Amino acid sequence: MQKLGRDFYVRTDVVQIAKELLGKIVVTKFEGIYTTGRIVETEAYAGIIDKASHAYNNRRTNRTEIMFGDAGHAYVYLCYGIHHLFNVVCNTTNHPDAVLIRGIEPLEGIDDMLIRCNKKKPDASLGRGPGNASKTLGIQTEHSGMDLQSSQLYLADDGTTGFDVAVSKRIGVDYAAEHAQWLYRFYIAGNPHVTKHTFNKEGILLL
DNA sequence: ATGCCGATGTCCT
DNA sequence: GGACATCGGCATC
Numbered sequence A: 001m002q003k004l005g006r007d008f009y010v011r012t013d014v015v016q017i018a019k020e021l022l023g024k025i026v027v028t029k030f031e032g033i034y035t036t037g038r039i040v041e042t043e044a045y046a047g048i049i050d051k052a053s054h055a056y057n058n059r060r061t062n063r064t065e066i067m068f069g070d071a072g073h074a075y076v077y078l079c080y081g082i083h084h085l086f087n088v089v090c091n092t093t094n095h096p097d098a099v100l101i102r103g104i105e106p107l108e109g110i111d112d113m114l115i116r117c118n119k120k121k122p123d124a125s126l127g128r129g130p131g132n133a134s135k136t137l138g139i140q141t142e143h144s145g146m147d148l149q150s151s152q153l154y155l156a157d158d159g160t161t162g163f164d165v166a167v168s169k170r171i172g173v174d175y176a177a178e179h180a181q182w183l184y185r186f187y188i189a190g191n192p193h194v195t196k197h198t199f200n201k202e203g204i205l206l207l
Numbered sequence B: 001a002t003g004c005c006g007a008t009g010t011c012c013t
Numbered sequence C: 001g002g003a004c005a006t007c008g009g010c011a012t013c
Helices: A014-020 A064-068 A110-116 A130-137 A174-181
Strands: A025-030 A033-046 A074-079 A083-090 A097-108 A153-157 A165-168 A185-188
Touching: A014 A033, A014 A097, A025 A097, A025 A130, A033 A110, A033 A130, A064 A074, A064 A083, A074 A130, A083 A130, A097 A110, A097 A130, A097 A185, A110 A130
Parallel strands: none
Antiparallel strands: A025 A033, A025 A153, A033 A097, A033 A185, A074 A083, A083 A097, A165 A185
16 A cells, blocks of 8 residues: 555646546544545546636635645535535645545445444445545544645555546536536446436446 | 435635 | 535435
């Protein structure tokens, strides 16, 4: 397992980064609890020109400030008042790109994940969806701003390759008008921990 | 199998 | 006061 270095995040093509994050591993060790999961679904958010992004039109708030900072940090925010959504900040300072982690396949620490999610047995819904991905890994808004190089929250590569990558438009961003049509969502085809969501044929491609 | 609904922090008008 | 990068439960077909 090789921790992803700063160079991985400091790149200008956030869509390519979102694609490359598939198959990588999220590692958390919070209060002595170690959990890991494989990333199976991501979405790219392309900075100030992306109507679906919190940073659209250079909008800065206390919440979004982390997106404008250095790449390789966590951006975690509360969605609908309940769900803690985990993103990784990309590109350079003042270029607020981010990739939303939308689904993970549980690998290690599954017993602790079950406790966090109030479940008795693991199933396909464990880690499926951006809220659940964070919940299984114990990631919360208090972790926003963490450095993925030096903290107990980081991403790693175990060399896994060979899966089929599918592409679709992003989920839940219809308010972003024409930008909602961008093919910025990536997932591992056939993986059960990917959000159940059906689009028409134009929305889903296999790469 | 499909659909509605409530929960509710942050940011906006 | 309303919208929002969601989810699980319950109702209905």
